[in-house]
Amino acid sequence: MKTEKNNKTRNVFIKDAVGRFVRHKVAMVSLCILVFEILVIVFLPLIIKLDPYSSYPGQFGVAPGGQFIFGTDDVGRDVFARIIYGGRVSLSVGFISAIISACIGVPLGLLAGFYRGVIRGIIMRLVDIFMSFPALVIQLVLVMVLGASERTLTLVLGLLGWTSYTRLVYSKVLSVKEEIYVEAAKSTGATDFTQMVKYILPNSLAPVFVTFSFAVAGNILAESGLSFLGLGVQLPTPTWGNMIRDAQTVSTLMYRPWMWIPAGVVLVITVVCINFVGDGLRAALDPKIKI
Amino acid sequence: MEDTVLLKVDHLRTFFKTKTGVLPAVNGVSFTLKSGEILGVVGESGCGKSVMSMSILKLIEKYGGKVQEGSSIELQGRQVLGLSEKVMCNLRGKEIAMISQDPMTSLNPVFTVEYQMVEMICRHTEMTKKEASAHALFWLKKVGIPEPEKRLKEYPHQLSGGMCQRVIIAMALSCDPKVLIADEPTTALDVTVQAQILDLLRKLRDDVNAAIILVTHDMGVVASMADNIMVMYAGRAVECGTTHQIFKAPKHPYTQGLLASVPRMDKQEDKLYAIPGNVPNLTQKIEGCVFRERCDQCVGKCAKEAPPQFLLDGGQKVRCWLYEQEAKEICDE
Amino acid sequence: MSDEKVLLQANHIKKYFQGQGRNVVKAVDDVSLTLHQGETLGLVGESGCGKSTLGRTLLRLLEPTEGEILYNGQNLIGLSRKEMRLMRQNMQMIFQNPYSSLNPRMTVLESVRAPLDIFKIGTKEERFEKCREMLKYVGFEEYQIYRYPHEFSGGQRQRIVIARALISSPNFIVCDEPVSALDVSVRAQVLNLMRDINKQRGVAYLFISHDLSVVKHVSDRIAVMYLGNMVELAECEELYRNPKHPYTQALLSSIPIPDPDVKVDRVPLEGDLPSPMNPPEGCRFHTRCKYATERCRKERPEFKFDANGHGVACHLC
Numbered sequence: 001m002k003t004e005k006n007n008k009t010r011n012v013f014i015k016d017a018v019g020r021f022v023r024h025k026v027a028m029v030s031l032c033i034l035v036f037e038i039l040v041i042v043f044l045p046l047i048i049k050l051d052p053y054s055s056y057p058g059q060f061g062v063a064p065g066g067q068f069i070f071g072t073d074d075v076g077r078d079v080f081a082r083i084i085y086g087g088r089v090s091l092s093v094g095f096i097s098a099i100i101s102a103c104i105g106v107p108l109g110l111l112a113g114f115y116r117g118v119i120r121g122i123i124m125r126l127v128d129i130f131m132s133f134p135a136l137v138i139q140l141v142l143v144m145v146l147g148a149s150e151r152t153l154t155l156v157l158g159l160l161g162w163t164s165y166t167r168l169v170y171s172k173v174l175s176v177k178e179e180i181y182v183e184a185a186k187s188t189g190a191t192d193f194t195q196m197v198k199y200i201l202p203n204s205l206a207p208v209f210v211t212f213s214f215a216v217a218g219n220i221l222a223e224s225g226l227s228f229l230g231l232g233v234q235l236p237t238p239t240w241g242n243m244i245r246d247a248q249t250v251s252t253l254m255y256r257p258w259m260w261i262p263a264g265v266v267l268v269i270t271v272v273c274i275n276f277v278g279d280g281l282r283a284a285l286d287p288k289i290k291i
Numbered sequence: 292m293e294d295t296v297l298l299k300v301d302h303l304r305t306f307f308k309t310k311t312g313v314l315p316a317v318n319g320v321s322f323t324l325k326s327g328e329i330l331g332v333v334g335e336s337g338c339g340k341s342v343m344s345m346s347i348l349k350l351i352e353k354y355g356g357k358v359q360e361g362s363s364i365e366l367q368g369r370q371v372l373g374l375s376e377k378v379m380c381n382l383r384g385k386e387i388a389m390i391s392q393d394p395m396t397s398l399n400p401v402f403t404v405e406y407q408m409v410e411m412i413c414r415h416t417e418m419t420k421k422e423a424s425a426h427a428l429f430w431l432k433k434v435g436i437p438e439p440e441k442r443l444k445e446y447p448h449q450l451s452g453g454m455c456q457r458v459i460i461a462m463a464l465s466c467d468p469k470v471l472i473a474d475e476p477t478t479a480l481d482v483t484v485q486a487q488i489l490d491l492l493r494k495l496r497d498d499v500n501a502a503i504i505l506v507t508h509d510m511g512v513v514a515s516m517a518d519n520i521m522v523m524y525a526g527r528a529v530e531c532g533t534t535h536q537i538f539k540a541p542k543h544p545y546t547q548g549l550l551a552s553v554p555r556m557d558k559q560e561d562k563l564y565a566i567p568g569n570v571p572n573l574t575q576k577i578e579g580c581v582f583r584e585r586c587d588q589c590v591g592k593c594a595k596e597a598p599p600q601f602l603l604d605g606g607q608k609v610r611c612w613l614y615e616q617e618a619k620e621i622c623d624e
Numbered sequence: 625m626s627d628e629k630v631l632l633q634a635n636h637i638k639k640y641f642q643g644q645g646r647n648v649v650k651a652v653d654d655v656s657l658t659l660h661q662g663e664t665l666g667l668v669g670e671s672g673c674g675k676s677t678l679g680r681t682l683l684r685l686l687e688p689t690e691g692e693i694l695y696n697g698q699n700l701i702g703l704s705r706k707e708m709r710l711m712r713q714n715m716q717m718i719f720q721n722p723y724s725s726l727n728p729r730m731t732v733l734e735s736v737r738a739p740l741d742i743f744k745i746g747t748k749e750e751r752f753e754k755c756r757e758m759l760k761y762v763g764f765e766e767y768q769i770y771r772y773p774h775e776f777s778g779g780q781r782q783r784i785v786i787a788r789a790l791i792s793s794p795n796f797i798v799c800d801e802p803v804s805a806l807d808v809s810v811r812a813q814v815l816n817l818m819r820d821i822n823k824q825r826g827v828a829y830l831f832i833s834h835d836l837s838v839v840k841h842v843s844d845r846i847a848v849m850y851l852g853n854m855v856e857l858a859e860c861e862e863l864y865r866n867p868k869h870p871y872t873q874a875l876l877s878s879i880p881i882p883d884p885d886v887k888v889d890r891v892p893l894e895g896d897l898p899s900p901m902n903p904p905e906g907c908r909f910h911t912r913c914k915y916a917t918e919r920c921r922k923e924r925p926e927f928k929f930d931a932n933g934h935g936v937a938c939h940l941c
Contacts, residue, residue, distance in 0.1 A: 180724040187685055188739040188788070189712035202729040335807040437895075451896055452671075481670035482834065483893050486878035490890075508808055511837075511880030534884045552812035553882050554841040556864070562819070563841065565812035569777055 020284040027280020030273035037270065041087040050081035052238050064258050071258040073243075082238035083262050089239040090267070093154050094220035098212055100158025105165025106201075106208060112166065113173025113204075114196050124170070127163045135160055139222070143231050150233050153226065157219045168211055172204040179203070206282050213278020217271040224267060240267045297469050297502045298324040298347070298366055298387075304359035305339075305346045312574035316342040316356065318526035321622070324470065327500045329493075331517030331534070333507060333549075337570050339526040340506045344472045347371070347504075348389055349379050367469065385415040388463035392475040394455035398447040404431075405443040408462050415466040430461040434491055453484035457491065464495060474506045489516055510553050514538055522546050525573060525581040528600070532607035542609040544586045580612070588613060628660040631796055631828055632682065637691035639674070639681045647901045651677040652688075653852040656927070659796060662826040666843030666860070668836055668875070672900045673849040675832045679798045682830065683715055684708055713743050716789040720801035722781035726773040732759065732784050733769040739792040754791060762787045762817060779810030783817065790821065796828035803838060815842060836879050840864060848872050851900060851908040854927060858934040868936040870913045907939065915940055 022028055044050065055076035064071040070079035112123040139156050146152045176182065177200060185199045224241025226232030233239045240263040247253050247260035305317040317339040324330055332340045345351040346358050349371065364371040366386055374382070383389075391397055399407060408427035409420055418426060424443070431439035434457040447455060456476060463471060473492065477485035493516065496503055507513055513520055513534070520537045522530040522545065530543040541547045551564035568585040571577055580586070580593040592598075592612045600610045601618035608622055639652040652674040659665050667675045680686045682693055684700055693700040695711070703711065716739075719725045726735050733755055740751040759769050762783040773781055782802060789797050802818070803811040819842060821827055833839050839846060840860060847857040848869065856869040867873045874891040881888060895912045898904055907925050910916040919939050927937040 180719045180721055181727045183685065184717065184719060184725050184785070184788075185727070185738065187683060187712060187717040188792070189709045189742045190738070191709070191742075194742065198730075199727050203727070335809060453896065481897070482836070483670060483874060483878045484897075486880075486890060487893075489880070509880065510808070510882035514882045514884045515880045538882065538884050549808060550882065552809050554812075554815070554837045555883075556837045556840060556876070556879050556881055557883075557886060559861075560841065562816055563812040565816055566809040569779075 017284045021280050024280040024283055026276050027283075030276035031280070033269065034273045034277060037087070037266075037273075038091070041084055041091065044084055050078065050084055052077060052081040052085040053236050061256050061259070063256075070262045071256075073259050074252070077236075079243075079259060079262060082243060083240070083266060086238035086240045086243055086263065087266070087270075089150055089233055089237060090220050090223060090241070091270070093150060093157065093223045093233075093239075094216045097154045097157035097161065097219045098215040100154070101161035101215060102165055102208065102212055104159070105162030106169050108162070109166040109169025110173055110196055110201060110204070113170045113177060114192065114200065120170075123166065127166050130160065130163045135222075139226060140231055143226065148226075148231055148234055150237070153223055153232055157222055161215055161219065164211055164215070165208060168207045169204055172207055173200055176200050176203045206285055209281045209285060210278045213274050213281070217274045220267070220271060220274075240264075294325040294327060295367075296323050297326050298504075299363070300347065300365075301363040303343065303346060303362045303364065305342050305351055305356050305362075306359060307354075307356050309574060314574050315526055316573070317346060320521075320523070320526075320528050322521055322528070322531065324502045324504060326469065326502050327496065328519065329496060329503045329505055329517045331505045331507065331513035331520040332523060333510065333513050333520060334523035335508055335549075335570070337525070337573075338523040340523050341474055343523075344389065344474050344504065344506055347472065348383055348387065349374075349376075381415070384411055384463075384468065385466050386468055387470040387472065388466070388468040389472040389474065390456070390459050390463050390476045393479045394452055394459055395447065395479070397459050398455060400447050403444055403446055404450075404458055408443075408458075408465060411462055412465055426465060427461070430465045431458070433495075434458075434461045434464075435487075436461075451484075452480050453487065456480060456484075456488055460488075460491065460495070464499065464501070467499070468501065470502050470504070472504045472506070475508070476505075477512065478507070478509070485512070492516070510550065522549070525570060527581065527610060528608075529582065529610045530608065531600075532605075536605060536607045540607075542603070542607060542614060543582075543611050544588045544613075545582050548585075580610075628662055630658055631661045631663075631696065632659040633694040634658075634682055635692045635694070637678065637681060637693070638689045639677050639686060640689045643901050649901050650852050650903060651900060652681060653903075654691075655849070655852075655854045657847060657854070657857070659828055659830060661795070662822070662828055663845065664822055664829040664831055664843045666839035666846040667830060667832045667849065668834065668839050668846060669849035670834055670875075670897065672851060672897060674852040674900075675849050676800050678849070679717070679800050679830060679832050683712075683717055683798055685717070710743070713739070713792045714795050716792065716794045716797045718782075718785055718789050718797060718799045718802045721805055722778045722785060723805070725785045726781060728773055731770050731772055732764070732776075735773070735784060736769075736788045736791055739788065743792060745792065755787075758787045758791050759784075777810070778806050779813055782806060782814050786814070786817065786821070790825070790827070794827065796830065798830045798832070800832045801834070802831075804833065804835065811838070818842060836875065848875065851898065851903050853908055853924075853937060854935075855909065855938070856934075856936045857927075857929075858932075858936075862932065862934055866934070868934065868941045869909075869938050870915055871909050907937075 056072060057076065059072045060076045061074055062068060062072045068078055068080065070083065073079055108123050112120040138160060142156045143152055182195055182199050185195050223232055223239060224244065227239045227241030228245045232241055235242060243263035244260050252259055301321045303317055303320045304315065307314040307316055320343055322330065334340045342351060342356060346356065347364055351358065358372060362372060405424060405427060409423040412418055412423040412426055413420065428439055428443060431442060436442050436454060436457050442450065450458065477488050480488060489512065492503065495501065505513065505516055517534050520532060520534050521528050522537065522543065524545050530537065530541070530546045537546060538550065541550055548564060548566040552566060554560065554563060566585055571581060571584060579595050580589065580598055583589050583593045590612060598610050598612045600608045600622040601614045602608050602620050602622050603614060603618060635656050637652055637655050641649040641651055643649045655678060657665065667678065669675045677686065681688045688701065700708065700711065736755045736759060737751055740746060740754065745751065746754065756766060756769065803814050806814060815838065822829060831839060831842055843860050845857065845859050846863050848855050848871065850871050856863065856867065856872045863872065864876065867876055874893045877888050877891045893912050894914065898911060904911045906922045907920040910920040913920065917939065925937045925939045927935055929935040
């Protein structure tokens with residue numbers, strides 16, 4: 001009986017949030033596109049045979065048509081298959097690295113905002129240090145030292161991207177901490193930990209979700225950029241970034257657009273949709289914003 | 292001095308379009324204001340008194356409110372609702388001025404007092420900057436600010452709450468408006484400062500013969516200041532009368548409940564009367580009298596039909612079926 | 625003078641804040657008070673008088689700069705953080721703004737249950753029962769307790785806050801302007817509820833407010849503060865009938881009476897409230913007092929009680 005009642009409480013809040021998200025039309029459309037994309041990327045290879053690695057002999061640089069929906073690339077590989085498999089890499093790098101950054105950045109921001117003083121000083125100096133290094137240079141150096149691979153890239157992007165979370169959470173915690181219900185919690189005897197986790201954190205998470213979505217989008221772009229430069233995921237593993245790399249020669253750029261346009265388009269669509277979903281999430285999760 | 296009618300409001304209706312429906316914040320309010328009169332508008336939050344003040348100044352559109360067709364606001368015989376924004380800007384400050392609740396946020400923090408006052412005076416009069424500055428100084432003295440020359444050069448954050456409110460009153464009156472709307476002017480102030488500001492308003496009314504609409508929720512303030520009182524509830528005027536009539540012989544159950552629930556300094560009470568229930572959701576159509584759910588004197592008719600305003604002997608107006616019999620006439624709806 | 629046992633004894637409390645540069649804001653400057661069991665002590669004053677600061681300091685939500693706070697004889701100042709935390713079961717606080725006193729992410733039930741969870745009182749079922757009962761006492765139906773605060777009005781939220789304050793069965797509650805943000809008709813509901821709680825459960829209150837009419841309605845004794853000092857303390861009726869301190873007289877006469885026939889002789893106050901960062905020398909009230917003497921300008925008056933328990937800090941009384 002009791003658990004039933006507890007479930008009811010959770011459901012009321014989630015139902016409310018979901019309802020609000022659904023009413024945010026742009027976010028809903030974007031979410032549908034993303035879900036469709038993810039489903040295709042995950043399940044299509046299980047349904048039809050897709051081979052992103054094999055070269056089809058004699059089919060170099062073939063225009064879209066027939067067997068090849070998006071044509072083939074210079075080495076005769078199926079562009080469509082590469083787009084699908086490339087999506088796996090790009091999306092997983094994007095999401096996982098953003099999650100790593102959040103797991104580092106949010107607790108640090110929470111501690112800095114709650115305790116202030118020396119702890120705040122140390123953490124914010126760390127943030128300054130990390131932020132003052134040019135990200136690209138560090139990424140390049142680390143990738144060269146550790147070797148370019150999907151795993152390295154995920155780790156590197158994750159370990160370097162936490163600073164924006166910390167700053168955001170820190171400034172939100174500063175204002176939430178002054179709210180009376182936090183003082184009320186203290187007056188009812190809550191420990192510091194309880195105050196932070198139960199009272200301050202849930203009310204400081206809204207900007208985190210927005211940052212998360214931008215981080216995912218940003219990391220996907222970063223990975224694409226690095227792969228484009230040849231320093232990210234190495235061939236033959238396809239990613240959207242290293243597929244756009246093919247656009248470097250003038251002849252491909254002009255005469256074989258199917259080799260790079262699909263990757264570029266799907267990259268743009270994905271990033272834009274993630275951003276809209278992030279916006280919708282933020283609005284849905286704040287019980288006070290009226291949608 | 293003859294009392295001329297300065298402001299005549301008829302059937303004012305202001306509504307807001309919300310996601311959950313149309314909200315009639317002001318639902319058919321009518322009153323007149325004569326020169327030298329202080330009209331107290333009392334009601335609690337959500338009764339529409341602030342929306343009404345903003346509607347009179349045509350400032351409500353900024354907040355998404357719309358004044359309905361059929362409403363009439365006449366300022367010194369001139370219909371305000373049809374006027375363009377340009378003409379309204381000239382009117383605001385010159386003919387009719389407003390003081391709002393929080394004095395500390397009503398002044399622009401990045402400009403000096405002098406700058407803000409001179410800007411306003413020059414806007415509405417033909418004075419030069421120098422003349423305007425002298426005029427501002429004159430008004431600061433008039434509202435009782437000590438060391439006014441010094442204060443002119445100061446910034447709002449250097450002034451206390453009471454001082455800020457005096458500056459705002461000075462600003463509001465410096466262009467000689469005929470009507471002053473004071474929307475909860477002393478709510479944010481300490482009680483001793485409140486007493487000083489209310490004294491000031493009374494004195495200025497006597498000097499300048501301006502008419503004041505004093506919007507407040509504080510029954511004590513309205514008892515000591517107002518000549519006439521209009522009690523609002525859920526967007527309607529439920530009772531109107533002189534201050535004496537309202538306090539000594541309140542007719543509407545809401546007015547009675549309100550007066551009974553205020554703790555009094557000069558009386559010892561055991562338990563305060565508390566009006567049961569809450570203000571109804573105005574986006575939903577309400578059958579009958581809007582106060583019905585909370586009224587302990589309602590009769591059968593109250594549930595079916597919304598009562599009109601009845602005019603009683605002595606000029607008191609009540610919007611309640613209980614007074615249908617003794618009413619002299621029904622006020623035009 | 626109450627014959628009840630002394631619940632809280634605060635001696636020479638000082639709370640200073642570091643302002644800009646060298647400035648020190650003496651928010652509370654040597655205030656002593658006694659709270660008896662089951663008593664309601666009203667604390668009034670205008671902005672900057674330090675009443676809210678005093679309320680928080682008594683609960684050690686702010687650490688006092690100096691002074692001792694004896695709760696049932698035990699000095700709260702000496703307690704460790706952990707011990708103090710456990711003490712909080714006995715002393716709770718109700719804050720002014722009902723709109724921000726409740727965690728918007730917690731349901732009503734969770735908010736009211738929080739003190740029980742923190743102090744691990746009872747089993748899960750017992751806690752739920754206690755919450756349900758308490759919320760019923762303050763006027764909530766069962767279906768409402770699963771809702772979120774923003775779905776309720778100000779008066780309802782304040783009642784939830786009261787339920788939360790009561791759930792751990794405290795002996796006293798500091799109420800910081802509990803009804804100031806509420807509408808007049810709602811105020812009456814909340815005040816009546818608080819009175820009932822005091823009478824039925826014997827909970828003592830320190831009732832802080834700037835609204836004297838409200839304070840008069842609930843208090844047994846009233847203390848008046850001005851710029852960090854206590855200037856007068858007396859039983860409720862006695863204070864209103866016979867205010868001794870000039871500030872109290874001015875304060876009482878400034879309150880507008882909701883009756884057009886009653887004319888009050890206003891005791892006007894000259895000048896403006898001095899800044900708490902730069903309080904006047906000697907008696908802090910002397911700059912606005914029409915009876916001020918040379919002695920008032922130099923020497924700070926001591927707080928002295930007369931035979932009836934009416935205390936005042938004034939050279940001329």
